[in-house]
Amino acid sequence: MRADAEQNRERILEVARAALKASSAASLQSIAKAAGVGQGTLYRHFPSREALLIAVYRHDLDELIDAVPVLLGEHAPEEALRRWFERLAAYGRIKHGVAQAVEAATRADLSGEYYEPVVKAITLLLDAGKAAGTLRADVDAEDVLQLVGFLWRTDFGADREARTRHLLSVVLDGLKA
Amino acid sequence: MRADAEQNRERILEVARAALKASSAASLQSIAKAAGVGQGTLYRHFPSREALLIAVYRHDLDELIDAVPVLLGEHAPEEALRRWFERLAAYGRIKHGVAQAVEAATRADLSGEYYEPVVKAITLLLDAGKAAGTLRADVDAEDVLQLVGFLWRTDFGADREARTRHLLSVVLDGLKA
DNA sequence: CGACTAAGTGGACACCTGTCCGTTTGGACG
DNA sequence: CGTCCAAACGGACAGGTGTCCACTTAGTCG
Numbered sequence: 001m002r003a004d005a006e007q008n009r010e011r012i013l014e015v016a017r018a019a020l021k022a023s024s025a026a027s028l029q030s031i032a033k034a035a036g037v038g039q040g041t042l043y044r045h046f047p048s049r050e051a052l053l054i055a056v057y058r059h060d061l062d063e064l065i066d067a068v069p070v071l072l073g074e075h076a077p078e079e080a081l082r083r084w085f086e087r088l089a090a091y092g093r094i095k096h097g098v099a100q101a102v103e104a105a106t107r108a109d110l111s112g113e114y115y116e117p118v119v120k121a122i123t124l125l126l127d128a129g130k131a132a133g134t135l136r137a138d139v140d141a142e143d144v145l146q147l148v149g150f151l152w153r154t155d156f157g158a159d160r161e162a163r164t165r166h167l168l169s170v171v172l173d174g175l176k177a
Numbered sequence: 178m179r180a181d182a183e184q185n186r187e188r189i190l191e192v193a194r195a196a197l198k199a200s201s202a203a204s205l206q207s208i209a210k211a212a213g214v215g216q217g218t219l220y221r222h223f224p225s226r227e228a229l230l231i232a233v234y235r236h237d238l239d240e241l242i243d244a245v246p247v248l249l250g251e252h253a254p255e256e257a258l259r260r261w262f263e264r265l266a267a268y269g270r271i272k273h274g275v276a277q278a279v280e281a282a283t284r285a286d287l288s289g290e291y292y293e294p295v296v297k298a299i300t301l302l303l304d305a306g307k308a309a310g311t312l313r314a315d316v317d318a319e320d321v322l323q324l325v326g327f328l329w330r331t332d333f334g335a336d337r338e339a340r341t342r343h344l345l346s347v348v349l350d351g352l353k354a
Numbered sequence: 355c356g357a358c359t360a361a362g363t364g365g366a367c368a369c370c371t372g373t374c375c376g377t378t379t380g381g382a383c384g
Numbered sequence: 385c386g387t388c389c390a391a392a393c394g395g396a397c398a399g400g401t402g403t404c405c406a407c408t409t410a411g412t413c414g
Contacts, residue, residue, distance in 0.1 A: 180381090
């Protein structure tokens, strides 16, 4: 990659990180402007809003994925899944951008580089539970992603946290063998 | 309402019905143009895309809501809920517009006139199940709507039907007492 | 060191949703 | 009938996403 392109990419990422921190709905237009590049340049580096989101929250995504083996080492599969869900929910609560990034990584980005890792992470959890006989055998990672889709929803009422926790428990119940 | 306004409203609805049938993502702009009215007029009658969707699929929504007491009369609560879910899924499969309308009616339209009836319908199902002791007591209609949120999703792979059925069964399991 | 070229750039565009407001007109009422 | 005015109209506008392409330039190679 050309040196100037690399610089632009970094600058856009930096600006985007700040802008998305301020408001997770920041427009790409405004980010391009703030970074001092044209829209074309922004889109050249990040072909869609989702690609930018994923790039910005790459670190957080990695953290989520890396947490899985650790959790499985410390807890029974079902409990590990429960805790991983909780962590997902926590991200959504604190920085909504990460939740959007996970959704982006797993929804539109089917061909992208992050779909695989996320699915693999969830599959790891599911397989452990299936082996232990505590989770349904007929559920795959794709299913789980659909079931927890409510996590990416922006709305919810005031008691977002309690409601989220509650819904996750229902989903977990549904996933039990 | 003024006669000309009423006519315009009907014309817009007619055109919208046709356009949405052809493509459930038809733009409001194109609908306005096809109906021979300005955008302002369209928005005066239907303040948002969702309002238009709900108006177009009003009949289908009513059908869904009215089906609940019937189902409850013919089946045990849990089975009634299962069948209602199935009907919801069928709508989503055949005319995606209805699914979008249900989502619209229950998501953004919290103050609108359709939120209440849909929630009431689901509550009816849940209450019957709770009374019979077959459904969890700590779940409300709002929860159910979040849990079946995947139904409004456009994507899914090829085996949409099988996957939907499967996911619904997981949710139902989670809802059992 | 100059010229060449493909990668990189940026802004105009197309098309979207939703808002605003100056203009038109249905139909009520004297 | 004419007058009148609030309701209705329609299109310009703001601001968004994503595409396209004529132009610029980094960096290579003779």
